[in-house]
Amino acid sequence: MKDLIVASHNKGKIEEIGEMLQHLGIKVIGVNDYISMDEVEENALTLEGNAKIKAEFIFDKVKKATLADDTGLFVRALNNEPGVRTARYAGENPTEKDNRVKLLKELEGKDDRSAFFETVLYLIDDNGKEYSVSGICEGNISTQEIGTKGFGYDSIFIPKGEKRTFGELSMEEKNKYSHRAKALNKLNELLVRILDEDRNSK
Structure with missing residues (x-):
């Protein structure tokens, strides 16, 4: 596995994954360098299902190792x-701010503000074999937006063990708790195993 096509338009995410896998000799490439993802419908009922849809769509087109992810925020008081x-x-094309505002409104008056983030990474290797790993971060939803770092819901999510929101943490601090960092660590371990198996089979 020399190349890994990542189902993302986010340059920061692609660079982050690339840096993490650099020691394995794997070149991480954004999907935009190959195909458009505009026609993909993420209509599965689970995070793994949506990540699988994206990964299989790309692999079918490019026949190269592919990685896709899906992330969700699960708030217990909101089922x-x-x-x-x-x-x-907050709708089909909301801003990140729209989503945060709606969530804070839905939680008004609720005592239980516990929640968790989950990221699922779905990998298809060069041979078409499929794998998935996930990472979870428990925490609580704040009563107001605090902090300007990060993206999405970061300014209203307080990870367990912290008093600050993700929006107040540096990337290094965030990665101590982050669901995505946990999933990427598991991906790294998985790829080491896959590469070892490939070498031993030759």
């Missing part, structure tokens, strides 16, 4: 909403 609709919570 685990927004869940798979995390990015579209």
